[in-house]
Amino acid sequence: MVMKVHGAVISTATMRVFAALYEKDLEFLFVPIDLRAGEHKKEHFLALNPFGQVPAFEDEDLKLLESRAITQYIAHVYADKGTPLVCEGKPMATVGVxxxxxxxxxxxxAVKLQWELVYNPRLGMATDAAVVEENEAKLAKVLDVYEARLSQSKYLGCDCFTLADLHHLPALTNLMGTPLKKLFDARPKVSAWVADIVARPAWAKVLAMRNQQ
Structure with missing residues (x-):
């Protein structure tokens, strides 16, 4: 049986799972869930994810929910395929952190900022400048920590691309299309890291899926 991903290409959580599968060069079947029609709240989907959130994942008789748990399953169970995505021994502890x-x-x-700067404008809703200002300041402090960390290793977890980096890709890509790009560009190590991970071939495949919709 081919693995199945039930989700939506505009969902950052679904995109996270796609990225892991493409990094592993694994075949999968995408089962689109119509969020606007409320399909994720229907009985057939709730049987896969009782919280009514995308994605849901199937690999033969195994059913999983929560995108980060799914990517970890993919990385560990298919460790011999494609990009490693995890490390052995002590480095894995740092990746986990x-x-x-x-x-x-x-x-x-990132979720709050995406709603205000990406999704609300698409839905014809006003952007709350106060929410943006508050969370932009908080994000800047987080990125200061990232800058320090990336001065010690090429990627967040170690010197290899792992799930610690991959998990950032959907939100990161959205934010880079907003005025908040300046926060990333202002930090040389962060900027180089962003440029590196968004240019990965597997991520290009995910974006191609999204752009086809």
Whole structure:
């Protein structure tokens, strides 16, 4: 059986899973879920993800939810395929730390900023300047920490591209298309890291999927 990803190409969480699969050169079937029609709240999808959020993932009899858990499954179970994405021994602990940093420090701010600067304008809704100002300042402090970390290694977890970097790609790509690009450009190590990871061939395939919709 081919692995299945139930989700939406505009979903950053779904894109995260696509990126891992493409990095691993794995075949998969994309099952589009119509978010605007509320398909993610329908009974057939809730059987896969009871929280009604994309993506949901199937690999034979295994069903998973939560994008970061899915990418870790892909990285570990298909360790012999494509890009390693994880490390063995002590370096994996550092990769794990930066995966947590992405989920707990970077992403909550990125979500709020994407809504105000990317999604609300598309939906014809006003941008809340106060929300942007508050979270931009917080993101700047997080990126200062990233700048220091990237002065010690080429990538966040180690000197190899891993899930710690990959997990940033969807939100990072969206933010780079907004005025907040200046925050990344102002930090040389961060800027070089961004340029490196967004140029990966696997990520280009994910963007091509999104652009076809």
């Amino acid at each position: 930066w995966m947590e940093v992405e989920a707990l420090q970077f992403d909550p701010l």
